[in-house]
Amino acid sequence: MQISDFRSDTVTKPTDEMREAMRNAKVGDDVLGDDPTVKKLEEIAAKKVGKEAAIYVPSGTMGNAIAVKVWTNEGEEVIVEEKSHIYNFESGHLAFISRVIPRPLPSDRGVYDLERLKAAVNKRKDYHVPQPTLITLENTHNFWGGAVIPLEHFKEIREIADRKGIRVHLDGARIFNASIATGIPAYEYASYVDSIMFCLSKGLGAPVGSMLAGPADFIEKARHVRKMLGGGMRQVGVIAAAGIIALQKMVDRLSEDHRRAKTLAYALSEMPGIEIDPENIETNIIFFKVKREDLTAPELVEKLKEHGVLALSMSDEDIRMVTHKDVDDGDIRHAIETFKKILLR
Numbered sequence: 001m002q003i004s005d006f007r008s009d010t011v012t013k014p015t016d017e018m019r020e021a022m023r024n025a026k027v028g029d030d031v032l033g034d035d036p037t038v039k040k041l042e043e044i045a046a047k048k049v050g051k052e053a054a055i056y057v058p059s060g061t062m063g064n065a066i067a068v069k070v071w072t073n074e075g076e077e078v079i080v081e082e083k084s085h086i087y088n089f090e091s092g093h094l095a096f097i098s099r100v101i102p103r104p105l106p107s108d109r110g111v112y113d114l115e116r117l118k119a120a121v122n123k124r125k126d127y128h129v130p131q132p133t134l135i136t137l138e139n140t141h142n143f144w145g146g147a148v149i150p151l152e153h154f155k156e157i158r159e160i161a162d163r164k165g166i167r168v169h170l171d172g173a174r175i176f177n178a179s180i181a182t183g184i185p186a187y188e189y190a191s192y193v194d195s196i197m198f199c200l201s202k203g204l205g206a207p208v209g210s211m212l213a214g215p216a217d218f219i220e221k222a223r224h225v226r227k228m229l230g231g232g233m234r235q236v237g238v239i240a241a242a243g244i245i246a247l248q249k250m251v252d253r254l255s256e257d258h259r260r261a262k263t264l265a266y267a268l269s270e271m272p273g274i275e276i277d278p279e280n281i282e283t284n285i286i287f288f289k290v291k292r293e294d295l296t297a298p299e300l301v302e303k304l305k306e307h308g309v310l311a312l313s314m315s316d317e318d319i320r321m322v323t324h325k326d327v328d329d330g331d332i333r334h335a336i337e338t339f340k341k342i343l344l345r
């Protein structure tokens with residue numbers, strides 16, 4: 001049976017070129033600072049996003065957790081978007097590791113309401129009141145269906161943060177999807193934030209790892225926190241080698257994933273009992289609602305699976321499908337035909 005896996009872009013397998021680079025990677029003990037492949041990856045990554053330095057971390061979650069830990073003191077407030085990954089889907093590290101108070105704010109597709117944001121930032125200086133010291137942003141925004149945050153919004157947030165002297169951290173797990181969708185280089189988005197985390201192991205196809213980039217002294221502190229969290233790895237050039245290929249060779253092809261997501265979204269918009277606005281699909285993530293008497297989202301996911309189409313149900317009504325390098329036009333046709341079989345009966 002043909003298996004078409006739309007659960008996430010994290011399911012992508014390393015390319016042959018990556019495996020070859022991994023086999024031949026020059027390695028050393030990275031905790032002692034002498035893995036040349038990791039050093040090279042960190043230099044390339046910092047340059048890509050226009051920051052002084054970068055550090056290789058095992059996961060996006062660890063990258064975000066380190067950033068919050070370095071920028072904040074316990075008891076301070078961190079502003080998060082209410083559907084953001086850092087707030088909802090990272091096992092509560094804001095509270096557990098950094099001991100900060102998340103202040104969730106509503107948004108329009110990941111774009112904060114500026115008045116609400118200003119009010120949250122301009123808190124009364126009073127010893128009763130926890131003070132915000134960090135604003136977080138997510139681009140593209142996962143649970144807003146891969147929405148791209150406009151560059152203009154980055155400028156507005158920078159201004160608000162600067163007026164109060166507070167930091168901005170970008171969860172840019174899929175920053176290159178945003179960049180390919182808009183033509184705006186990743187370093188331009190990153191120029192408005194103090195730190196950025198981005199993933200190598202999602203659409204870019206590397207097997208493991210994310211990068212955290214920012215000012216050199218921030219990255220020095222990040223090295224200490226990474227070690228504390230058990231993220232210091234030894235001959236890790238073996239996987240960093242795949243990360244280098246991810247950054248150098250796998251960015252431009254993301255446009256194919258975006259095209260396929262659009263095709264799938266338009267087809268879904270014509271199915272009975274499926275709610276989706278295909279115009280909103282800007283990158284590689286599709287969320288849609290199942291509004292049928294006879295079928296919940298988890299039940300539909302089960303039926304899809306019987307035909308080899310894998311998707312994730314996110315609630316009783318919501319399904320997420322993600323396109324990536326390991327699903328091609330044939331997989332899109334397979335998915336559309338399967339939806340028809342199930343829904344047009």
Ligand code: TLP
Nearest residue numbers: 008010059060061062085089142171173
């Ligand atoms: N996202 C995963 C799941 O956790 C949902 C996925 O399949 O999309 N920021 C954003 C915006 C993310 O989407 C993710 C992972 C992370 C951070 C965390 O990255 P990892 O999984 O490497 O810890």
